[in-house]
Amino acid sequence: MALPPHVAHQPLNPRIELLVHKISAIIHANNDELRLGRALETLRPCDEVIVIDHGSTDRTRAIAQQYGAAVRTGVLGVKPGAYVAELKNDWVLCLLPSESLSEALEASLFEWKQNEDAGTDHQVGYRIAVREETESGWKTLPAALRLVDRTRMNWSDELPPIHGEGPTLAGEILRFLQP
Secondary structure, eight states: OOOOHHHHTSOSOTTOOOOOOOEEEEEEESSOHHHHHHHHTTOTTOSEEEEEEOSOOSSHHHHHHHTTOEEEEOOTTOOGGGGGGGOSSSEEEEEOTTEEEOHHHHHHHHHHHHOTTTTOSOOSEEEEEEEEEETTEEEEEEEEEEEEETTTOOOSSSSOOTTOOOOEEEEEEEEOSOO
16 A cells, blocks of 8 residues: 555654764775685675775785775875775774674674764774684783774774773674684
């Protein structure tokens, strides 16, 4: 049954606005073709994915493009943190090419994006637990600042300072030893 024309184009409740926070992910890569796909396939919560290629001679660029990431060429002398200024979104998720998001973290990021209070509390960023694969098994590292509002913090390295303040999101970043 079709809705009458005066109803069909009206929002169900005009007082409800869909507020969705947007996230840009950034990964700096150099000859990471064997591990980059694993990282990129877990970035489903991100609205923009950028890979900064620092002179790869393998298939890093092709793999990034295969997963839908935009690839930019790293410029010699430009600090890795400077590239966040060119991103579309203020909230930036920073990863290494050897890392990926756990399913719990993916879910947590989707929930955060839908939370109307998220990001409005003047947070510089959010911390995320890191689990690192080692020769002797998995080791839990302290939570690190990884989801950052680029309008409230600048950093010069690939990752924001790990000692940054902020609440911790549920889930983990998984850092793999082998590709």
